[in-house]
Amino acid sequence: CSMGNGTSRLYSALAKTLNSSAASQHPEYLVSPDPEHLEPIDPKELLEECRAVLHTRPPRFQRDFVDLRTDCPSSHPPIRVMQWNILAQALGEGKDNFVQCPVEALKWEERKCLILEEILAYQPDILCLQEVDHYFDTFHPLLSRLGYQGTFFPKPWSPCLDVEHNNGPDGCALFFLQNRFKLVNSANIRLTAMTLKTNQVAIAQTLECKESGRQFCIAVTHLKARTGWERFRSAQGCDLLQNLQNITQGAKIPLIVCGDFNAEPTEEVYKHFASSSLNLNSAYKLLSADGQSEPPYTTWKIRTSGECRHTLDYIWYSRQALSVRSALDLLTEEQIGPNRLPSFNYPSDHLSLVCDFSFNEGPDALL
Numbered sequence: 001c002s003m004g005n006g007t008s009r010l011y012s013a014l015a016k017t018l019n020s021s022a023a024s025q026h027p028e029y030l031v032s033p034d035p036e037h038l039e040p041i042d043p044k045e046l047l048e049e050c051r052a053v054l055h056t057r058p059p060r061f062q063r064d065f066v067d068l069r070t071d072c073p074s075s076h077p078p079i080r081v082m083q084w085n086i087l088a089q090a091l092g093e094g095k096d097n098f099v100q101c102p103v104e105a106l107k108w109e110e111r112k113c114l115i116l117e118e119i120l121a122y123q124p125d126i127l128c129l130q131e132v133d134h135y136f137d138t139f140h141p142l143l144s145r146l147g148y149q150g151t152f153f154p155k156p157w158s159p160c161l162d163v164e165h166n167n168g169p170d171g172c173a174l175f176f177l178q179n180r181f182k183l184v185n186s187a188n189i190r191l192t193a194m195t196l197k198t199n200q201v202a203i204a205q206t207l208e209c210k211e212s213g214r215q216f217c218i219a220v221t222h223l224k225a226r227t228g229w230e231r232f233r234s235a236q237g238c239d240l241l242q243n244l245q246n247i248t249q250g251a252k253i254p255l256i257v258c259g260d261f262n263a264e265p266t267e268e269v270y271k272h273f274a275s276s277s278l279n280l281n282s283a284y285k286l287l288s289a290d291g292q293s294e295p296p297y298t299t300w301k302i303r304t305s306g307e308c309r310h311t312l313d314y315i316w317y318s319r320q321a322l323s324v325r326s327a328l329d330l331l332t333e334e335q336i337g338p339n340r341l342p343s344f345n346y347p348s349d350h351l352s353l354v355c356d357f358s359f360n361e362g363p364d365a366l367l
């Protein structure tokens with residue numbers, strides 16, 4: 001066997017997460033071990049391990065970072081943020097009705113490796129995920145060993161629970177690299193709409209950069225899906241903005257909000273975020289020629305109802321305190337292919353969004 005000791009150790013680490021049925025039979029697997037007692041994993045070795053599992057799959061698509069550097073130099077390394085609705089395993093197999101996606105492409109053992117490969121390829125400092133239904137058995141143990149500190153907030157009545165052989169509820173997860181940030185405070189928010197508690201959630205954390213000592217707030221959310229729910233989403237967005245006003249002490253602390261808003265830019269909730277007194281801009285607009293247009297899609301799938309191509313996912317940021325230095329380009333229509341997403345090439349129906357941020361320095365940085 002050509003594998004060294006390190007690789008075989010990793011194989012056993014990843015293999016432990018492969019069989020999720022073991023987790024439901026042995027609840028102790030669901031209790032996350034203290035990360036300090038877990039051996040660190042070298043990201044390169046884990047990436048190689050994922051590629052070995054995926055050896056029969058088509059090669060990864062190339063996506064490039066677009067340099068958006070403004071003329072403001074920064075003395076500190078940028079903060080890389082990834083926003084991604086990874087597609088809950090139970091929803092993908094049991095509810096979403098992706099009619100052109102072969103069932104083999106949805107197998108967790110391989111789809112999990114495609115998700116990990118995407119994360120390892122871009123190595124974000126902060127990872128904001130939606131539709132996570134494998135937190136305790138997969139993402140928390142593995143990402144902890146890669147140096148991340150994680151938080152999970154499941155939906156109160158996750159639709160995953162209606163699917164036979166589900167792996168528990170789906171929810172939002174937020175991970176940050178412990179060697180770059182210190183957690184200052186953390187809030188799990190159950191969103192309300194017109195004072196009613198809803199099934200949608202958010203996590204908001206204030207982090208302090210270890211290099212610069214600067215604090216900022218990072219939030220992740222997943223708003224209510226489907227047409228007909230526009231006013232509900234708008235109310236959820238208002239509730240989230242209100243919570244973020246309080247957490248950022250009235251916009252004194254710079255803010256980044258990642259989410260699957262389930263809303264096109266024409267919707268009210270988008271307009272609330274764009275015009276909020278938090279003074280936010282949507283990072284992916286900066287990829288357009290005029291800097292004013294969102295990308296043509298962030299999700300693209302074919303359901304029984306037909307083709308669904310929408311822009312629903314966003315990374316909002318405090319436009320005066322932060323700059324977007326670069327953003328990861330989206331997959332092209334040709335790369336996505338005629339059967340759309342998810343596919344053997346790409347594990348989710350939503351594309352990941354990745355941005356590099358830096359703090360603005362000087363008088364313009366005031367909020």
Ligand SMILES: NC(=O)C1=CN([C@@H]2O[C@H](COP(=O)(O)OP(=O)(O)OC[C@H]3O[C@@H](n4cnc5c(N)ncnc54)[C@H](OP(=O)(O)O)[C@@H]3O)[C@@H](O)[C@H]2O)C=CC1
Binds near residue numbers: 085157199260
């Ligand atoms: N057990 C109980 O007592 C209760 C159970 N529930 C369950 O929760 C569900 C509603 O939960 P809620 O949080 O409001 O869910 P949402 O309407 O927000 O949607 C849930 C998921 O379904 C996906 N989705 C969106 N459009 C479609 C579509 N056309 N077909 C299939 N899937 C789609 C969404 O993915 P994306 O964001 O990627 O578009 C999302 O992750 C109910 O259907 C029920 O199953 C709810 C309340 C109580």
Ligand SMILES: [Mg+2]
Binds near residue numbers: 085088131
């Ligand atoms: Mg979904």
